[in-house]
Amino acid sequence: MQTIATIRIANSALYLNGQQMFAHEAENAEVFFKALYQYLKLEYPKFFKMDSLSKLGFLAVDALVQHTAEIKSYADDEIAVVFGNYASSLDTDQKYWNGVAAAEPVASPALFVYTLPNIVQGEIAIRHKWYGENMFLVLDRNNKTAVNNSAALLLETGKAKACVAGWVDYLNGAYEAEVALVRKPEE
Amino acid sequence: MDNLNEQLKAQIIAALNMEGLSPADINDDALLFGDGLGLDSIDALELIVMLEQQYKIKIANPEEGQKIFKSINSLADFIRSKQA
Amino acid sequence: MAKVWIGAENIVSPLGLTAADNYAACLQNHSGIAAHEGIGLNGETLYVSRMKDVPSELPNTTSRILQMLYASVKDALRQTSLQLKNNKRVALILSTTKGDIEALEQGSLEGAALSKLVEDLSKLIGHEGEVNVLSNACISGAAAIILAHDMVQTKRADHVIVTGADVVSRFTLTGFQSLHAISHEAARPFCKTRKGVSLGEAAGTVVVSNDNSIFNGEAFDLLGGSTSNDANHISGPSRTGEGLYRAITKTLNRAGVSTADIDFISAHGTGTLYNDDMESVAFNRAGLKDTPLNSFKGYFGHTLGAAGVLEVALCMQTLRNNTMLKNMGMVEAGTVEQVNVLTEHISAPVKTILKTASGFGGCNAALLIQNNNA
The missing domain is CATH 3.40.47.10 (Thiolase/Chalcone synthase)
Structure with a gap:
C-alpha cells in the first residue's frame, strides 16, 4: 500500500506529511476548528451544524483534498473512506443524553443524528460527492493498524482504487485526526 | 424589534449546536434552509422544539415549519403574530 | 481467491434463542413487537420488540447486551468444530451502533466503549485472534459480514465470527421519537399506510470460514x-x-x-x-x-x-x-x-x-x- 499524503490534526496544529502547515493556540477545540476552517478558506455553512467529530474528520479530508491533486483523478465511486477511532460518537452521545436525562427531558434531533460515528463519512461523501465504500471501525487505542489493514483489503479486492484512511477521534475536547490518501503501489 | 432577531440568532445557534458561528454571521434575510445556512428537515424539527420551549408556540405540522423558518425575519414575524 | 462459506447462524431475540426457533416463530406469524407503556420521552406508550428475559449464563452484573451476545455466539460455536484456543486465525467482528449504551445512561463512558464490549466477549468465549467493531449505523451487520468475507477471501483470517447486537434503550427510543420516526403501532414496512419504525433488540451471529468441514450442518x-x-x-x-x-x-x-x-x-x-x-x-x-x-x-x-x-x-x-x-x-x-x-x-x-x-x-x-x- 502506497501513501500519497498524510494530514494530521492534533495539538492545535495541522500537519501535511509531518510538516506543520498551520497552528493556532485556542482555548478549545471548537475555536481551533473554526480557525482551521478559515485557514482552509472553506465556504460551507453546514460545517457549523456538525458535531465535533464530524468537523474534525471533515477538516482533515478537506485539507487532504486541497493538497493532493491526484485525488481528483478518481471516479466518484473509486475512493473509499475507512476510519477508525476509540470513542465512537460518545462525545455527542453524552450531550444528547444529558438532554434526555434532564429534569425536563429534551430529545434533540439535531444532536441525535450525530450519535453515530459514521456520520462524519456521510458529511465527507456529501461534500466531495464520493459514492464509494465506507467503513467505520471502533478500536482500542493500541489497535490503530486495523484501520490500515481494512483499507488495504478494499484496495486488494479491487473495491476501491484509492482510500482515504485513518484515525479520527474526539472525546471531551481532546482530538486527534490522522488521515492519508493511500493506493495500491504502481505495478 | 431587532432585539428579537438577535435573540433568535443566538437561540438558533444554541439549538443547532453551531458553536463556531456568531449571530453576526447570520443575515436577517438570508435563507436559513438549503443554500443559505444549510439547515434541513432535522433542523426544522429542532427549531420546532426550540419554539415550544422558548416561546410556548406549538407547530403541529413540521411541513408548516419550513415556511416559518424561511429567514430570521420571517421567523420573527411569525413569533410576533403569535404573541400579538 | 479462497472460496468463502457461511454457516452456524444464531438469533437471540424475543422470538427465540436459536435461529431455527426464530424462523419457526415467524412462520407461525409471531412478532416480537408489542405495546410497552410509559417508555417514551414523556411517558408515552411505544411499540418495541424487547426481550422479557435475556439469557443469563453470565453473572447477573453483566450487561444485557453482553448476555445476549454471549448466548448468541456460544450457540453459533456449538454448531461448529472451531477451536479457539491457541488459534490466532479466528477473528471476531462485532457489529453494533450503540453497544452497552445503558452504561452511558448510568454515567460510565469507559463502560460504553465499544472496544471494551468486544474484548469482554472475546475473553468470555476464550477467543485469541483479532477483534474488531464495525459501526456504520444500520448497515453495520451487513458490512461486518462483507468485511468477514473479504478477510477470509484474502487469507487475512481462516474463520471469522460475526456477531451483532443492539438493545432497546431510552437513548435510541427518544432519539427516533425526536426524529418523528417512531410508529405509533407495530411497524408495517412497505405498507401504503406505514407510519414509521418500531425498534427492536436482538443479537445474531454467523460464522464465515474458508473450510466447509468446520460446520456441523450445511453451510x-x-x-x-x-x-x-x-x-x-x-x-x-x-x-x-x-x-x-x-x-x-x-x-x-x-x-x-x-x-x-x-x-x-x-x-x-x-x-x-x-x-x-x-x-x-x-x-x-x-x-x-x-x-x-x-x-x-x-x-x-x-x-x-x-x-x-x-x-x-x-x-x-x-x-x-x-x-x-x-x-x-x-x-x-x-x-x-x-x-x-x-x-x-x-x-x-x-x-x-x-x-x-x-x-x-x-x-x-x-x-x-x-x-x-x-
Missing part, C-alpha cells in the same frame, strides 16, 4: 458484497436510491450473478415513508422489481446494528427450509415504485438471496449468499 456460499454512500444527506434517504442502487449493481457484477439468478431479496424495509420508497426506487433501477422480497422488521422491529446479521441468519434459514417469509404487517402495497412484496409465506426452491441494508450517514450495503449444495 452456504458467501459471495461477498459492497457498500456505497448516497453522497446526499446524513439522515434522509436519497430519493433516487443512488447508493443502494450502486451497492446492489457492484455486488452483482463482482459476483457474476445476474438479476434473474436472484430468488429472494431480504430488504431493509424500516417502515418509514422515505426509506421504503427509496428502496423501491433502487430495486426498480436495478431491475429487481419482480423479485420476491420482504422486510423482517415486522417480526423483530429495527434492531439497528444487529439487523444485518439477524436478517442474514434468517436468509440462511430460508435456504435451509426453502420457504420465504412474508412481509409481516403489510395491509396494502404502497411504495413510490412497485416492488414484489411477499404477502404470504411461499414455499419454493431458494438458491440465491440478495440482502440489502441502508442507514444514517447515507450508507448502503448489499451482499449475496447462495446454496450450491444440491
